[in-house]
Amino acid sequence: MRMPRALELFDDALADELAEFYKDLHRDPELSFQENRTASRVVTAVEALGCEVTAGVGKTGVVAVLRNGKGPVIMLRADMDALPVREETGLPYASNAFGVDPAAGEVPVAHACGHDMHVTCLLGALTLLSRTRESWAGTVLAVFQPAEELAGGAAAMVADGLFERFPVPLVVLAQHVSPLPARVIGHRSGAFMAASDSVAVTLHGRGGHASAPELTIDPVLMAAAAVVRLQSIVAREVSMQDEAVVTVGRMQAGLKDNVIPDTAELGINIRTYDPRIRERVRAAVERVIRAEAAAAGAEKEPDFEWAHAAPVLVNDPEAMAVTIGALTANFGAERIMQLPPVPASEDAGVFGQALGVPTAYWMWGGGDPDEFARVLAEGRMPVANHHPGYAPVLEPALRAGVEAMTVVALAWLDEA
Ligand SMILES: [Zn+2]
Ligand SMILES: [Zn+2]
Structure with missing residues (x-):
């Protein structure tokens, strides 16, 4: 297969320009929904390519539309x-930045x-596509998303009218840099990444003096019993064909040794691949906690605040065949x-999912292959995201990331 015209134009000057852009972002990272400087840099860069640009989509998101005649929208x-x-x-361009996290206050920030x-x-992919308009046709909807x-x-972004205000795509294409050796592509059809659900639980007891527990309803014991019992969900309610994780990552109660507090809090995270298992585990978490509160004689039901839900990421097999075909032609079958x-x-x-169109999502390696070989030979795992x-x-x-995004985009666009 001949190298696409777009990649022939990927010269050292463009690579240097992109490297400077990257180092700038890396030095100056921003927390979720605060990506204001990042968004404004993106706006300036994509405007220069002749894209129609809209900022502030889904708070800090940026949408760039590159139109190039009749053809598919991707x-x-x-x-x-x-x-x-x-x-x-x-690294010489490491971040020393701080940001304000709504829950934790001032925190260091890094990419x-x-x-x-x-x-x-x-x-980089948009730059190459914009410079080779004569070789393809269609419309590219480039979405720079906040708060992943x-x-x-x-x-x-979807709630802010992404698919009402902009051209509607026939496929969603996305990639993630990962601890694989350089120029290796990782992929999977079907369920690729887990659904994640988080819930903040408040258990209500009745506080009092540490010396007279009989006059109290102890929320610390209630929380401790719940944490232990929650681990029985995966062990006893999920079949060995299915997979799930329930983690209590946060447990907070009390301020002083000799005071039994009124309440205790748990922060729980659940990972699943199958929507049926997801529902079952979510329901079981509530059931176990309510039952532990009842067992302790709580006078008030626990509160559940469900947040941070990401559905399972499902790759469409046919869309993956097209996508991986393009990546194989570029990187070689031995690297897929x-x-x-x-x-x-x-x-x-x-x-x-919101649009009812297929998703194709892959990972590409960003690691030094020699460093990988050395780390693995020592029986260690490479440092990960x-x-x-x-x-x-x-x-x-x-x-590699620019090449991957470009060749996949071209595989979905029409040849001019
Ligand atoms: Zn990520
Ligand atoms: Zn991440």
Whole structure:
């Protein structure tokens, strides 16, 4: 297969320009729904390419439309937000930034998930497509999404009229940089990334003096019993053919040793791949907690505040065949890897689900292959996304990500 014209134009000058854009984003990360500087940089860059640009979609999201005659409409998506993590990569362009988290106050901020790489690679693909308009036809809807890490940005953009205000795509295409060796592509058809549900629970007891527990209803004991019993859900209610995780990541009660508090709080996260199992586990979590409260003689029902829900990310098999075909032609069959389902979550699937169109989502490697071989030979695992030491290796991650997004986009657009 001949290299597409768009990739022939991917020269060192463009690679350098994109590297500078990336380093700028990396130094200056922003938390979810606060991606204001990132969005304004994106706006400036995509306007220069001749896109129709709209900012403030779903609070801080940016939509760029690149029209090029009659043909298919496709959506390319990149997420923009960073994490409340103190960067420890030692890179010359590492972040020293701080941000204000609505719950935790002032926190260090870093692009520990690599979303700055996603933004840069989508910009690179748009640049190449805009410079080779004579070789393709159709419309590219480029979506720069906020707040993926809250699993809320995609839903916010859809609620803000993404598919009423802009051209409606026939497919949603998205990629994530990951701890795979450089130029390796990871993929899976069907359920690829888990659904994630979080619930904040308040257990109501009756406080009093530590010396007279008989006069109280102890919410600390209630919470402790609930935490233990919650682990029986996966062990006793989920078949060995199915998978689920229930984690209590937060447990808070009381301020002083000799005071029994009035309330206790639990923060619970659930991961599942199957919507039936998801419903069953969510219901079981509520049932177990209500029952523990009843067992303790609580006078008031517990409160449940469900938030942060990302549905399971399902890749459409036919859309994946087209997408992986294009990636195989570019990277070579030996670099295409089928992955097992990933327990992490991602809200990229929200767009296709809202519209009833297929999603094709893949991961691309951003790691130095020699470093990988060394780490694995020592029996260790490579540092992964969300770790303070994680950052993709600028080259080859950048070039591979731009190539991947470009060749997949061209596979879905018409040839001119
Ligand atoms: Zn992440
Ligand atoms: Zn991510």
